[in-house]
Amino acid sequence: MASISADNHGLRLVVRYMVLTLVAIIFIFPLVFMVVSSLKPDQQLLADTSSLRAFLPVGDISVDNYYAAFKRAPVGTFVLNSVIITGVTVVLSLFICSMAAFSFVFLKWQGRDLILSIILATLIVPFETIAIPLLLLSSKLPWIGAHGLEWGWLNTYRVQIIPFIADGLTIFLFVQYFKDLPGELIEAARVEGATWPQIYRRIVMPLSGPVLATAAILKFLAMYNQYLWPLMVVQQEEYRPVMVGLQYFFQLNRAWGEIMAYLSLITVPVLAFYLVLQRAFIASIASTGVKG
Amino acid sequence: MKYALLSTGALIASVAYGTMAVAQTDLTMWYHGAGNEVESNIINQIITDFNASQTDWKVSLQSFPQAAYNDSVTAGALAGNLPDILDVDGPNMPNWAWAGYMQPLQIDESIIADFLPGTKGVWDGKLYSIGLWDAAIALVTRQSYLDELGLRTPTLDQPWTKDEFMAALDAAKASGKFEYAFDPGMAWTGEWYPYAFSPFLQSFGGDIIDRSTYMTAEGALNGEAANAWGEWWQGLFTGGYAQVTQDPADRDGGFAAGKYAFSWNGNWAALGALKTFPDTLFLPAPDFGNGPKIGAASWQFGVSASSQHPDGASAFIQFALQDKYLAAFSNGIGLIPATPSAAAMTDNYKEGGPMAVFFELSAAQGMLRPVTPGYIVESKVFEKVAADIANGANVADTLDAAVDEIDADIAKNNGYGH
Known part of the structure; x- marks a missing residue:
């Protein structure tokens, strides 16, 4: 009986690993294809797509496409712009949205539920429907900068950052997480005389690692993949982010190798960010699943 | 003494330069060529030459990637942020003029008298834009294929008839040498469909x-001639002459790989084809009964309606129309120069040049896409028509539905000013 059970366990393990391996391959093959293709000249790249050679670094391999990509477009500028825009937005968003959620969950004020409902309702409004009004508004907003009072936010970093700092999804994530924190902790802190800012900074936020990671990754991906908005509000190359920069490679005769090289380059910050936060991200998903 | 003279000279030069810089009024320009180094170098050279040639105007450039350009201009117009000079894809010009994005050019029209018809952007009787080049499509094949299949080589004077064209496809199909006899370019969705395929419809009448x-x-899109076109177009796919769903890689490399006997492609791909097969031929469009047709009009320069200096903007555009710049663009990126004199200055389009046939094709067969602000909607409708019919939709029903959609759009926009 014991040997049968051991066999079953071994079989299950084999099946499990086979399935996991298959899933891993499905997810990783596009990335492998992208990186491998970035090392091939166009003719070979296109010829290899019909066989498994597409996933193998064989044939005429070189980094010429990377040199060509840098020659065709200011790749460094685009990546730096996206990192700045995304990084600043993520940091500010975590701060503002967590504070808003803190207020909704722990503070008692009139109209709280109504305001939260309105904020959550914005989740069903597609960005495309507000893009044009937002563009008209942004083009006329004032700003006090190095040259004094200026009008219009177009062709700046701020126009790509400020409209996206607060959003319903991020506030919703924090609200849900904060609701599950033990209320006794907050009550004990209040009894001990802690102020609300102290509770936010010293109790709630230190316990919020998983939700911070989740919100950061989701916000990072949304911001890093921005295309429509920067296309509308940025006409100067020095402020363009990576996704608009991708269009530099779609000429009449497409340089597929350069496209793959560019995509490989702009994927690096995304992978790096995910790898840094992946433990907290997985912990967040796991904890969300357990709570049911 | 020597240093004193040098210092004085430098002082005079700097004052003179400073005075000139102050005197020059800034003009902004948007252009769709970002990501194309050769094109960018040429446009920058023109701007440098123009800025140095006079003391009134100074042009500065912002380049956009082509795929993002139209949306950027529309957003710029909404935000009141358009530049003085912009470029526009020929068929879009009437819409931009009608929508108030552009104003008529102030150039001496006698200097464009010998420009190719497709390079002149005229709307409502006024010249709004002018192109330094045009583009043209040809039926690309190889002399060796024609010889092997025993086919007559069509000429501009004697293009293939519909029957001859279909006989050529039959011969290619029967040879068993090719995956498909004809590559119309189904993988290139978007404006390619109306640009490349609507001339077939027009050739049917x-x-x-x-x-x-x-x-x-x-009557135009759902009449007898249009239905005949639709049946023929569908027959290309149901008859196994062409593939409905095409991998973009096949579109880019299929002809070079020998998958297709005939490819419907533009002059921009011609040099690559010649490099692969020195015996490549660029044949004129077949005549389906109403004369052979190909699409005309490419990118053109114009002045935005919000420009405070239309005279300066027009002066720049007129400056750019010199033959040497037309030839430079042609040599650089393979486009068809707008004038015969510029063509004579180029490597590819001069008499006897490997692509000279495209200049003749453009002049003889080029037909403007509908010159109306509604074209931007009509082109999308036609794209869907061509795709749906290729995929097996009922021809008459599809064309009737398209007519309804186009007519509704025209009515909704109060006739687009016609």
């Missing part, structure tokens, strides 16, 4: 819109 009024597509 139909059209996307009734050009006598521009107020309806009734």
Whole structure:
């Protein structure tokens, strides 16, 4: 009986690993294809797509496409712009949205539920429907900068950052997480005389690692993949982010190798960010699943 | 003494330069060529030459990637942020003029008298834009294929008839040498469909819109000729001559790989084809009964309606129309120069040049897409028509539905000013 059970366990393990391996391959093959293709000249790249050679670094391999990509477009500028825009937005968003959620969950004020409902309702409004009004508004907003009072936010970093700092999804994530924190902790802190800012900074936020990671990754991906908005509000190359920069490679005769090289380059910050936060991200998903 | 003279000279030069810089009024320009180094170098050279040639105007450039350009201009117009000079894809010009994005050019029209017809952007009787080049499509094949299949080589004077064209496809199909006899370029969705495929419709005698009024597509897009086109177009795919769903990689490399006997492609791909097969031929469009047709009009320069200096903007555009710049663009990126004199200065389009046939094709067969602000909607409708019919939709029903859609759009926009 014991040997049968051991066999079953071994079989299950084999099946499990086979399935996991298959899933891993499905997810990783596009990335492998992208990186491998970035090392091939166009003719070979296109010829290899019909066989498994597409996933193998064989044939005429070189980094010429990377040199060509840098020659065709200011790749460094685009990546730096996206990192700045995304990084600043993520940091500010975590701060503002967590504070808003803190207020909704722990503070008692009139109209709280109504305001939260309105904020959550914005989740069903597609960005495309507000893009044009937002563009008209942004083009006329004032700003006090190095040259004094200026009008219009177009062709700046701020126009790509400020409209996206607060959003319903991020506030919703924090609200849900904060609701599950033990209320006794907050009550004990209040009894001990802690102020609300102290509770936010010293109790709630230190316990919020998983939700911070989740919100950061989701916000990072949304911001890093921005295309429509920067296309509308940025006409100067020095402020363009990576996704608009991708269009530099779609000429009449497409340089597929350069496209793959560019995509490989702009994927690096995304992978790096995910790898840094992946433990907290997985912990967040796991904890969300357990709570049911 | 020597240093004193040098210092004085430097002082005079700097004052003179400073005075000139102050005197020059800034003009902004948007251009769709970001990501194309050769094109960018040429446009920058023109700007440098223009800025140095006079003391009134100073042009500065912002380049956009082509795929993002139209959306950027629309957003710029909404935000009141358009530049003085912009470039526009020929068929979009009437819409931009009608929508108030552009104003008529202030150039001496006698200097464009010998420009190719497709390079002149005229709307409502006024010249709004002018191109330094045009583009053209040809039926690309190889002399060796024609010889092996025993086919006559068509000429501009004697293009293939519909029957000859279909006989050529039959011969290619029967040879068993090719995956498909014909590559119309189904992988290139978007403007390619109306640009490349609507000339077939026009050669059958139909059209996307009734050009006598521009107020309806009734009769033009669903008449007898249009239905004949639709049946023929569908037959290309049901008959196994062409593939409905094409991998973009096949579109880019299929002809070079020998998958297709005939490819419907533009002059921009010609040099690559010649490099692969020195015996490549660029044949004129077949005549389906109403004369052979190919699409005309490419990118053109114009002045934005919000420009405070249309005289300066027009001066720049007129400056750019010199033959040497037309030839430079042609040599650089393979486009068809707008004038015969510029063509004579180029490597590819001069008499006897490997691509000279495209200049003749453009002049003889080029047909403007419908010159109406509604074209931007009509082109999308036609794209769907061509795709749906290729995929097996009922021809008559599809064309009728397209006519309804186009007519509704025209009515909704109060006739687009026609």
